[in-house]
Amino acid sequence: MPRAVDHEQRRFEIVAGLWQIVAEQGIEGVSLRTVAARAGVSMGRVQHYFGTKDALVVAGIDLLVKRAVIEYEATVGRPPQDRLLHILLQQIPATEAGRIGVTVWYAYVAKAMTHPAVREILAEATRVGVEECTRHIQEADGLDEAEARSHAVELLALSDGLTLRALIGDITAEEAEALIRACRSRPRRPRERG
Template sequence: MPRKVDHRERRELLADALMRLAATRGLEAVSLRHVAAEAGVSTGMVQHYFRTKDEMMGFALEMVMDRIEERSRAALTPGSPREIVRALLLQILPLDETRRLEGHVGLAFLAYAAVKPAMAVGLREAADGMRGFLADQVRAAAGPGVDPDRAATGLLALVDGLGLQLLSRQFGEEDAVAALDAQLDLVFGQS
């Protein structure tokens, strides 16, 4: 009896190979052939699942966003809006090997999206959704005079900047988390 192939699993195997390449060599080094070699499969198999590099890149980006969302959901225990925001933003910061890989891949995707407008759409939609969620949390619990939309934008910008600093080894993890907590104090009040 022929073995049943899990197509989603195969696509994820290929996307994981793409992410390893992107994190170590940049997206410009990614090709269907390179991904096949990294995954230990034939180029034909990669082409079976992805007709183009852009299609493969789009899937990998979705996979990264899905993994962050999945991890975030697991980390979001019932709590105050501040606790929810903190837990979510900590899942984005590159504080462990998995999140560092995702951070490197995220940087590569941002650079790629700068020249591929279709790729930028997915990134923008994800950022808009995150910003809206954060603004709702801020709106529910921030002190007077805090603009929820601007605070959400500022929190995302802070985490992006801290992520860059962590990836380039300019800050340590403790400093990055302390900076995030200080900003949360400004938005939500002292904890």
């Protein structure tokens, strides 16, 4: 009897190899051959699942975003403040796996400058992040949509900046998290209308 093949698992194993290469050498270090070697599969298998280096690179950012969404969706049912903090703290490199993930993310951010498909995926992920943060801020703080959106953009920019500082070792992940939590402990109140 033929063995059942889990194609999604095989694709994931190849993309995990890609992420390791990107974390160590940047996207410039990616080739079908280097990824195949890192994933422990033949180059033919990589070509079978992805076809080209470009398709593999795009699949890598697509899967990275999808995995972040799955982690976020696991917070459904928690209070808005907790869900907001999940988004803001998710990228802080608090573990070695987190450091690899955020290193890969920022390699893709750089790639987005010259790669329209990567730019599109990152822009959509950013748009959704702003929308989700806006909604949670509205629920937690009672702000109108414009005020909540403005605060969401500020908080996400703070998270991005602190993530970069933690990534390069200027501050610790714990310090970055504490600064974000402190910022959120001072919720904004709706402006007086008049």
